[in-house]
Amino acid sequence: MTRLLSAWQSGDALALERLTPLIYEELRDRARRYMKNERAGHTLQATAVVHEAFVKLVEMNISWQDRAHFFAVAARQMRRILVDHAKARYRSKRGGTNTTTTGMIDELPMTESMGMGPVTSGDIDVLEIDEALQRLATHNLRLSEIVELHYFGGLTYQELAETLKVSEATIDRDLRLAKAWILRQIRPQRPRDPEGV
Amino acid sequence: MSSGMNSAAEGPVNGDTPPSEKTGENRSISERWDRLQHLFETAIALPPGEWPAFVEREVPDDPELRTELLELLKYDPGDHTSPLTHALGAALNITSRDRRRQLVGKVVANYRLKQVIGHGGTGTVYLGERADRQYSAQVAIKIVDGAAVYDTLGQRVRAERQILASLNHPNIARLLDAGEIDDGRPYLVMEYVHGQPLDRFCDDPKVRLDLRGRLELFIQICAAVQYAHQNLVVHRDLKPANILVTAGGDPKLLDFGVAKLLDAGSAGATLALTRLSDRLLTPEYASPEQILGRTVTTSSDVYGLGVVLYELLTGLRPYVVPAQATQLQLEGLICVSDPLRPSSAVRRVIDAGDSAAQSSLVDIANCRHLTPERLAHRLEGDLDAIVMRALRKEPNSRYGSVEQFAEDIRRFLNNEPVQARQGNWIYYSQRFARRNSLAVAAASVFILFLATFGIVMSVQRQHIAEERDRATAESERAERVSDFMLRVFTAADPFENNGEVLTASQLLDRAAGTIQSELNEQPEVRARLLEAIGRAYRRQSQPERAVTFLQESLRVRRQAGVAETAQTGQLFTELAIALRNAGRFAESDRAFQDALRIAQQSGSENPLVQSRLLVDLGRLEMFRSNVDAAQKHFSDALRITRQALGPRNQDVGEILLEMANILSWRDDLDGAEAAAREALSIYRELVHPQHPDSVMASIRLAGVLLLKGQTTEAGTLYEGAINMQRVLYGPNSSQVADSLDSLAQVRLAQNNLKDAEQLTRDAIAINKEARGDNxxxxxxxxxxxxxxxxxxxxxxxxxxxxxxxxxxxxxxxxxxxxxxxxxxxxxxxxxxxxxxxxxxxxxxxxxxxxxxxxxxxxxxxxxxxxxxxxxxxxxxxxxxxxxxxxxxxxxxxxxxxxxxxxxxxxxxxxxxxxxxxxxxxxxxxxxxxxxxxxxxxxxxxxx
Known part of the structure; x- marks a missing residue:
């Protein structure tokens, strides 16, 4: 994949063609990791987001250094799409102009199924995570990058270790602290969304 | 876009405090952070009760840090999935969902998109209404995601359009239009079906179909699939969500989204598509060949329907696929492991201690007007067999067509014998085998069991006793096999069957249930029985069938991770012989090489197993016309066995018979005669004269004597053998026919043309009876x-x-x-x-x-x-x-x-x-x- 990335960057159109499904699959696999507690069959829901992220990635005219770089950019893209969407959604709710929900059959009870783990997660939203992550960056930039790669880029501990060239144990320690840190940031001041997004 | 991305690529954007302006503060932040991290890591290794004391001790100077540390520890998710993961998953879902909804209100092909009615791997389905309101037609419009990503997706949709337009069946949703929306994404306009997914319809409190109702509905579904198949269309993604049932109870098949024409001409072009599209399938309903990216045929739909029926009957799925299953896991799950039979699946829930699962099973059974116990009982037997036939791994082993599948269900509903039970046993016994002497007994059993209960049972017991002496575990397995045999015989008891004599295959069918439920978890035992059956088939001159069983045995062994031992070598040898008999020489040679390799590696093992392998190898070398090599194997085996068991032993007798055969090949007729005589005397001493091996020894000796011109004794031996074979195998058996032919040769040599003629005529007549006209x-x-x-x-x-x-x-x-x-x-x-x-x-x-x-x-x-x-x-x-x-x-x-x-x-x-x-x-x-x-x-x- 790295080889294809650099071939593409050096103007090999064929490389893009061969890279395309790879990237798409890669993104989708990563997106799927968030659904791992969902029943199989519902795992492909993120298709639309993935598709969008993919199109953005392909449209980007940047110089790819390697696979790690690619994932850093992809994670950033994912984060941006989700955050932008949450902001738009928040705005439209505050403005009371909800154009889409009238008479809709809800496809899936999504948030309801998410409440698991020691701390209830049902009402953490992605904007809060984004803000906490920004604050984390001021304290420890490296940690915030790991979190971004992990949560938005979908990289596993093992992949993180390989990408950042540290041990898996280090990743584990770092992420553990980072997660607690972010959760602590979110919990005390979390504004409750009445519609429970 | 590009400038924004460039900055994005440089790393996360900092929040409100750009660190570059506060270098000194930055350093202290960094030092504080390092301390925090160190303390946090140390603390999480301690039990939570010790945290306050730990923090007090380690951070006496900084109350702020103390508070922060304690709170962080409180928020540590430990080994649990972090709520952040769930939050992100929810965000992804919602964003995806809203993106899909963006199209709601838009007009596509004269239809206004009213709402999202579903989505899956290939795209989103909207409810559409005529925009001009000329008439109030509702349609389903499927817009395909990612078409820009996969060029082939557009190709597939174009194919779908042509295919679907050609299908016109009341139970198949019609394709009305197709095209591409502004951004190039393909769309399909389909007949909108007001209905519920099949599973929900059947369980609907207002409907609550019982098993019969479900089966009747299922037959209708089969008819629609069969219609598509006749038009060379394979659905390839049959699942309850793709089968809607209207309020009137009529099923409608949706979404021939991955259908492809069974057209040889387009096969090449669609090959690449196949793999791709299959990854978009719901893996739980995908057939093994789809998981493996192999050719998909109508048989894949038989499989898909099998899964649907499984679920319809039991409320459970044959396989539970983890959401994140890798390709390898999928292959292991769907292509290798066997699903529980429907009744066993239900029973397992009944027997398991999981009260939540049990109560949901009560609901499932309720929907079918049954109790869980009754449900399991009703599924047992025919329905198990029907479903399992459809779910077989190998496309060729399933029902030949959807029509046959439906026909078998119809038979079940009419209380007629179902086809699935014929040979189901054989298929699943394919997953069995055995070892050394027991296998011989087992194999002979299958050939003999109609006529020789008593004898065989004693042979069985004897062999089991031997096994027990060798190793306990081994004897347990042996007992399982023999236990199974015993059931076969019990079933064959004429008093239990109104005096009717059952045929071999009927008996085997009867035993099928027992094997499935009791040996399902015992791959090694199954592998052995499979091998035994393969051997039996080979001996019955059905090499192709034998090959199937032997290969299956090998597969089960590998699947179970059974180490390669001399036993595996034997299996390879048997397979090589069967392949050779079947005329598949190249494959036979390959199997032979495997056997040889294992034989060389397993020198230090149990001498009896080693000797058995040598005998098999010898036989195989005979087939390959390597007489020298064969003779060496046999004499090695003879030496080893005599050493281990003494000279007067059945195993020794068996090898001596092989030696006699080789020696007469080499024109060493005296040597051959001596070996055959020794074998015969061993058998006469150790076993009943009607024992098949004893009879075989007489025949071998007679053959040698005929070659030597000692026709009188040869004649006597053949006559005796024929008498016993008539009892053993029946008067009209192929064995009797062969011996009559041999005796005819003796009479010819004696120039007794009249007797020779009669014997040959008898042999011809019996052959026609025993082996058919072909x-x-x-x-x-x-x-x-x-x-x-x-x-x-x-x-x-x-x-x-x-x-x-x-x-x-x-x-x-x-x-x-x-x-x-x-x-x-x-x-x-x-x-x-x-x-x-x-x-x-x-x-x-x-x-x-x-x-x-x-x-x-x-x-x-x-x-x-x-x-x-x-x-x-x-x-x-x-x-x-x-x-x-x-x-x-x-x-x-x-x-x-x-x-x-x-x-x-x-x-x-x-x-x-x-x-x-x-x-x-x-x-x-x-x-x-x-x-x-x-x-x-x-x-x-x-x-």
């Missing part, structure tokens, strides 16, 4: 009968069996088989004798040419040539006659392997020709050239 060896016997009749001068009677033989060969053998040429030659001689000269000329010409095309010795063709010359001579074609007579004579006189009578006949014919033609000089010249011995010349001249 057993080619019957032709051989018919040829043999014709020769016996000819020797008695009864030529007119000989023609019919020969014609029958040729007719049979025409159906069963390749045209240039030696048997065909031989029968033609004998027929030619008969026709000559009955003066049907032009017919004789025709068959002899055919025979001569056929012999030449085989790799038989040249004298065979020469013999036909000589007879052909005779026919031509008598027809008056002098020139041709001379040519063939000379050709035949010359070849035969230089060929020592031809028998004396044949050579004399050719010589007589050419002699008569020249004599009657008045050309004695030509004759003399010929004889001088061919037979330099002058006496011969003089003799001829004097004649």
């Amino acid at each position: 057993f080619y060896m019957t032709g051989y016997l018919q040829t043999s009968l014709a020769q016996i009749l000819s020797r008695q001068g009864r030529y007119a009677e000989a023609e019919a069996p020969l014609r029958a033989a040729l007719d049979l060969y025409g159906r069963t053998l390749p045209p240039d088989h030696q048997y065909v040429a031989a029968a033609e030659y004998v027929l030619g001689e008969v026709l000559l004798a009955t003066n049907q000269l032009s017919d004789a000329e025709a068959v002899l010409t055919a025979s001569m040419n056929r012999w030449r095309r085989t790799d038989a010795p040249a004298w065979r063709a020469a013999r036909s040539a000589s007879a052909l010359g005779e026919a031509l001579y008598r027809e008056g074609h002098i020139q041709d006659a001379e040519k063939y007579l000379l050709m035949g004579y010359r070849e035969l006189s230089t060929e020592n392997s031809a028998d004396k009578t044949t050579r004399q006949k050719a010589r007589d014919r050419v002699t008569r020709f020249y004599t009657e033609r008045g050309e004695p000089d030509k004759l003399r010249q010929l004889l001088i050239t061919m037979e330099p011995s002058t006496t011969t010349v003089r003799d001829t001249r004097n004649n």
